[in-house]
Amino acid sequence: KSRLVLRDGTTLDELIDVDMNEVSMRVMSDEELYAHEMERIFAKTWLLLAHETEIPNPGDFVMRDMAEDNVIVSRDRAGEIHVMLNVCPHRGMKVCLAEAGNAASHRCIYHGWAFKSDGSFLGAPVERERMHGDKRGKEELGLKKARVHVYGGLIFATWNYEGPTFEEFLGDTKFYFDQLFCRTDGGLEMLGPPQRFVLPCNWKIPGEQSGSDGFHTLTLHRSLMEGGIMGGTAESIYDNAPGMYGVDISCKQGHSLRCLEAALTFKMFSNMSFEGKTVDERLHMLPPPGITPELIPQLYKHLSPTQIEQLATCPPQVGGMFPNILFAFIFAPRTDGGASGALALHTYVPKGPNHVEFVNFIFAEKDAPEQVKRDMLQNSIQQTGTSGTIEQDDADTWPQIMRNARGVMGKGMTLKYQALTGHQKPEGWYGDGLIYPGFTKDDTQWNWWLAYRDLMSDA
Numbered sequence: 001k002s003r004l005v006l007r008d009g010t011t012l013d014e015l016i017d018v019d020m021n022e023v024s025m026r027v028m029s030d031e032e033l034y035a036h037e038m039e040r041i042f043a044k045t046w047l048l049l050a051h052e053t054e055i056p057n058p059g060d061f062v063m064r065d066m067a068e069d070n071v072i073v074s075r076d077r078a079g080e081i082h083v084m085l086n087v088c089p090h091r092g093m094k095v096c097l098a099e100a101g102n103a104a105s106h107r108c109i110y111h112g113w114a115f116k117s118d119g120s121f122l123g124a125p126v127e128r129e130r131m132h133g134d135k136r137g138k139e140e141l142g143l144k145k146a147r148v149h150v151y152g153g154l155i156f157a158t159w160n161y162e163g164p165t166f167e168e169f170l171g172d173t174k175f176y177f178d179q180l181f182c183r184t185d186g187g188l189e190m191l192g193p194p195q196r197f198v199l200p201c202n203w204k205i206p207g208e209q210s211g212s213d214g215f216h217t218l219t220l221h222r223s224l225m226e227g228g229i230m231g232g233t234a235e236s237i238y239d240n241a242p243g244m245y246g247v248d249i250s251c252k253q254g255h256s257l258r259c260l261e262a263a264l265t266f267k268m269f270s271n272m273s274f275e276g277k278t279v280d281e282r283l284h285m286l287p288p289p290g291i292t293p294e295l296i297p298q299l300y301k302h303l304s305p306t307q308i309e310q311l312a313t314c315p316p317q318v319g320g321m322f323p324n325i326l327f328a329f330i331f332a333p334r335t336d337g338g339a340s341g342a343l344a345l346h347t348y349v350p351k352g353p354n355h356v357e358f359v360n361f362i363f364a365e366k367d368a369p370e371q372v373k374r375d376m377l378q379n380s381i382q383q384t385g386t387s388g389t390i391e392q393d394d395a396d397t398w399p400q401i402m403r404n405a406r407g408v409m410g411k412g413m414t415l416k417y418q419a420l421t422g423h424q425k426p427e428g429w430y431g432d433g434l435i436y437p438g439f440t441k442d443d444t445q446w447n448w449w450l451a452y453r454d455l456m457s458d459a
């Protein structure tokens with residue numbers, strides 16, 4: 001199944017070699033392929049835009065991008081959330097120019113056509129002259145609307161009304177993502193507006209890394225382990241860095257999660273063991289990242305016993321949703337020996353074949369104590385995003401790969417996904433999906449490419 005052929009005759013099968021598990025570096029810089037991605041991936045699949053705590057009140061809105069299409073994410077008077085294309089149906093001007101705010105309606109500055117907070121057409125100035133004409137009824141003059149789904153407060157949208165439901169999109173990984181996004185009464189809260197910055201690289205460079213590339217932490221982020229910011233010590237990094245071992249999960253939709261052994265983390269923080277402890281005792285000894293002791297009873301209300309056991313034993317901590325989301329819900333060691341969390345989620349929004357906008361959303365549980373939220377905001381800012389110790393490393397690496405993908409020789413090189421172990425579900429494992437236990441490998445990133453290939457093949 002591969003009908004995509006580029007103008008020079010190159011096929012998708014030549015770019016993504018499933019026998020050798022290699023991807024041509026040309027895919028990182030090719031403009032023609034980028035145009036196909038916009039249509040076959042970004043206009044077709046579910047994209048993360050915002051969190052509902054950003055727009056709590058009727059009339060609240062934020063401006064976001066679905067790839068290169070600018071949209072308004074708005075809450076209408078009845079409290080419902082809408083996503084509409086920020087293109088005036090009159091002559092194409094942006095209807096909304098503010099990044100965020102509250103407005104009962106949006107009025108285009110060009111000729112003054114106005115739209116309600118649900119996107120429907122409100123009117124044009126000088127109504128008696130019928131400045132919107134009479135060829136179309138008012139109900140046809142609204143803003144173009146996307147299909148919306150709110151999951152655990154996260155606002156997703158797609159232009160594809162016929163495509164998979166959001167549940168189908170998550171597939172087997174819903175069981176795991178629910179442990180992060182749907183576990184408490186109040187759910188997550190965004191701590192301030194997202195950080196945004198543009199990097200000179202193709203969206204797929206951070207994109208494929210978000211397919212749970214754990215391997216790079218050993219080397220690229222080594223200094224952080226040495227400094228105690230990430231798990232592991234200088235002497236033991238190659239042997240028992242807790243972040244290297246666990247169970248990697250993925251699915252044919254390309255999403256993935258790295259579930260890391262809590263016992264290893266706990267031992268590192270406290271030099272104590274979980275031996276002989278019940279699930280509840282373990283939860284209290286080392287609550288999952290972002291959860292505080294007072295929130296633990298809420299876990300029992302929202303999650304199944306199996307999900308809770310996983311959270312206490314091997315919680316999902318990093319991973320991504322295809323095509324362009326990364327999450328890092330990680331333990332953040334404190335100098336007093338404890339560990340509060342850092343909860344961050346990024347989207348890598350394509351801005352042409354050579355640029356990506358990195359959008360960093362920072363969360364805490366809404367019902368967490370204020371002091372904990374402040375702590376967690378600090379943790380996330382220190383570790384992820386613009387100034388984060390972890391992601392400065394990544395943001396320095398990606399543009400170098402991009403530069404290589406533009407050279408005549410560089411383009412001809414391949415990315416090699418050869419550390420593959422194949423799906424093997426451990427005895428008694430909690431959920432479904434494609435499962436890869438042990439030391440982190442390339443399997444989940446390769447599955448990311450298979451999901452990419454799948455969508456790109458489909459005309």
Ligand code: FES
Pocket residue numbers: 088089090091092093108109110111112113
């Ligand atoms: Fe918006 Fe004319 S372009 S009113």
Ligand code: FE
Pocket residue numbers: 216217221390391394
């Ligand atoms: Fe990294």
